[in-house]
Amino acid sequence: MAKTLAEKVWDAHVVRKGDGEGANAQPDLLYIDLHLVHEVTSPQAFEGLRLAGRQLRRPDLTIATEDHNTPTLDIDKPIADLTSRTQIQTLRNNCQEFGVRLHSLGDAEQGIVHVVGPQLGLTQPGMTVVCGDSHTSTHGAFGALAMGIGTSEVEHVMATQTLSLKPFKTMAINVEGTLRPGVSAKDIILAVIAKIGTGGGQGYVLEYRGSAIRALSMEARMTICNMSIEAGARAGMVAPDQTTYDYMYGRPHAPQGAEWDAAVEYWNTLLTDEDATFDVEVDLDADTLEPFVTWGTNPGQGVSLSSKVPSPEDFGDENAKAAAERALSYMGLAAGTPMKEIRVDTVFLGSCTNSRMEDLRAAADIIRGRQKDPNVRMLVVPGSARVRLEAEAEGLDKVFTDFGAEWRFAGCSMCLGMNPDQLEPGERCASTSNRNFEGRQGKGGRTHLVSPVVAAATAVRGTLSSPSDLEPAQDSAAFRIDAA
Amino acid sequence: MEKFTTHTGIGVPLRQSNVDTDQIIPAVYLKRITRTGFEDALFAAWRKDPAFILNQEPFSAGSVLVAGPDFGTGSSREHAVWALKDYGFKTVLSSRFADIFRGNSGKQGLLAAELAQDDIELIWKELENAPGTPVTVDLVSKTVQCGNLVAPFEIDDYTRWRLLEGLDDIGLTLKHEEDITAFEATRPVFKPLTLPAKLS
Numbered sequence: 001m002a003k004t005l006a007e008k009v010w011d012a013h014v015v016r017k018g019d020g021e022g023a024n025a026q027p028d029l030l031y032i033d034l035h036l037v038h039e040v041t042s043p044q045a046f047e048g049l050r051l052a053g054r055q056l057r058r059p060d061l062t063i064a065t066e067d068h069n070t071p072t073l074d075i076d077k078p079i080a081d082l083t084s085r086t087q088i089q090t091l092r093n094n095c096q097e098f099g100v101r102l103h104s105l106g107d108a109e110q111g112i113v114h115v116v117g118p119q120l121g122l123t124q125p126g127m128t129v130v131c132g133d134s135h136t137s138t139h140g141a142f143g144a145l146a147m148g149i150g151t152s153e154v155e156h157v158m159a160t161q162t163l164s165l166k167p168f169k170t171m172a173i174n175v176e177g178t179l180r181p182g183v184s185a186k187d188i189i190l191a192v193i194a195k196i197g198t199g200g201g202q203g204y205v206l207e208y209r210g211s212a213i214r215a216l217s218m219e220a221r222m223t224i225c226n227m228s229i230e231a232g233a234r235a236g237m238v239a240p241d242q243t244t245y246d247y248m249y250g251r252p253h254a255p256q257g258a259e260w261d262a263a264v265e266y267w268n269t270l271l272t273d274e275d276a277t278f279d280v281e282v283d284l285d286a287d288t289l290e291p292f293v294t295w296g297t298n299p300g301q302g303v304s305l306s307s308k309v310p311s312p313e314d315f316g317d318e319n320a321k322a323a324a325e326r327a328l329s330y331m332g333l334a335a336g337t338p339m340k341e342i343r344v345d346t347v348f349l350g351s352c353t354n355s356r357m358e359d360l361r362a363a364a365d366i367i368r369g370r371q372k373d374p375n376v377r378m379l380v381v382p383g384s385a386r387v388r389l390e391a392e393a394e395g396l397d398k399v400f401t402d403f404g405a406e407w408r409f410a411g412c413s414m415c416l417g418m419n420p421d422q423l424e425p426g427e428r429c430a431s432t433s434n435r436n437f438e439g440r441q442g443k444g445g446r447t448h449l450v451s452p453v454v455a456a457a458t459a460v461r462g463t464l465s466s467p468s469d470l471e472p473a474q475d476s477a478a479f480r481i482d483a484a
Numbered sequence: 485m486e487k488f489t490t491h492t493g494i495g496v497p498l499r500q501s502n503v504d505t506d507q508i509i510p511a512v513y514l515k516r517i518t519r520t521g522f523e524d525a526l527f528a529a530w531r532k533d534p535a536f537i538l539n540q541e542p543f544s545a546g547s548v549l550v551a552g553p554d555f556g557t558g559s560s561r562e563h564a565v566w567a568l569k570d571y572g573f574k575t576v577l578s579s580r581f582a583d584i585f586r587g588n589s590g591k592q593g594l595l596a597a598e599l600a601q602d603d604i605e606l607i608w609k610e611l612e613n614a615p616g617t618p619v620t621v622d623l624v625s626k627t628v629q630c631g632n633l634v635a636p637f638e639i640d641d642y643t644r645w646r647l648l649e650g651l652d653d654i655g656l657t658l659k660h661e662e663d664i665t666a667f668e669a670t671r672p673v674f675k676p677l678t679l680p681a682k683l684s
Contacts, residue, residue: 029660031664047517060677090517121676122676134584148560156654159657160658160661162664198502198554203583229584253676254676322500323500416506416511435559439507
């Protein structure tokens, strides 16, 4: 029978098929190839193991890092927040006790768990990857079935290396065409979420397909898969291809020699069969896509940057109307205001969505030779210590600090403000992260989700801006685009 | 896990869609390493507003949350379920739940019952017109009763069975340990191991 990519990966991991058929079917027991662990969602799971006298079944398929709580300044000093310090110390103790490999703050491989896995070559096509973090969908960019799980499931994976799951439905997101300059992967996924809604993907695995997806780098594909959860889907995938293999080749945990050849042969079989059918198909035109930005308090409340803040009256559904009213009030926005007239206080470049080398390079290309708006503060937080080192080797840190931005150490940082990097009440932020929920970046903070180049252009002008709004600067990408 | 068969309690109408897990429990409360004691964290930001539904009587003593569509979107934090349970909620009614939240609820004995939005609207009206009206959620018959309304709800059979029996997931899976071991023996050698650690 013809199968989709998701179905192939699923079927290859069924330890035990659930009894029964159709709606009455019990869940399948799926084997998990890689379990990523961090300090926030693991302490209660380790404690559960201890209380039940259970072992961690496969420490050699488990890896931990510290990311959510870690400070991005003064990382050589003890963590000032005592509860954060305790949580980090608890992870260290648990990893020691259960034999889990841990990359701690200060280690060259520490960083956001979804940046670390791919970077080490541990994320590979055809694998099942889980983590107690909803943005585990990121790893789907490699053609892995990767999903976020709750703490009870974390404990279940620790004890059994499996998960009980009911099969998902499948949804194809077809993105055809060519992105225009200044439009990026982030704009694709924000447009997808605006189109299908924050609940549109519930119960589905998304597969991103089409010429525009094939043309994307691995890091751009990770940005897209990362935000599948914002469309309600636990997992999003891209079929592996030469771009995937080129990215992986030579990474520390990538197979080598004959094993590499065997792996590639297998990975090539994972493509969705030509005659396979998806439960749902959604089309998006890349040619006409513009830079996208959110105006509200859920990631589905987004528009083109060149348009205006919508009015609650624009929404037919009563619940959507009420949600829009509430969002505009929280965001302090008036319907009809051009998005580009909205002034921000802070620009955050970082998070598991957009904190990799390409993101930093793209932003640096916009700001090189410019000065930031004096009323804006800009935080640049690399996704991992390794990314930070690579960026410094390219001199990107200098570009950011010359511009007036703060160059920080790696972690989740202001994406969710579990560390000191938070917005003040009422403060408005253009953020390359993934969630614009009320209070997400700090109590009372107001978030507009944007791409790295929009974040950079916004830091220059002080208002939400696309790179094409910038006056040419001698040394910038915007100048080169205009001059071409 | 505690068994769930039927529950009757004060219904709390939360007329809002997309109640995300950052609203149910803000990230600052996730630094704790315990599994209980999260009642103060539930809807922490909203509870500072005296007009919020849980700050009004008799709703503060509610145990059946009746919410808008797309409840529990966002992060995978199971703390959202712990906070609802620690506060005293036994069940949440909504026309649509986020997948991860729904899964987490089932693991912790919090019943996530999916009703038609029309029925949710009728329950909201009843609870607003007659605050304190008890709501009965019966997992055996898969129905909700509020005033004169009796409405069916959906829940997958496996989760229903586990809730009715109060079964521990890990214990169930470990009955199949031989299958797991057999599967592991077929794992291709090219698949990565995290140990021993290889570094760049």
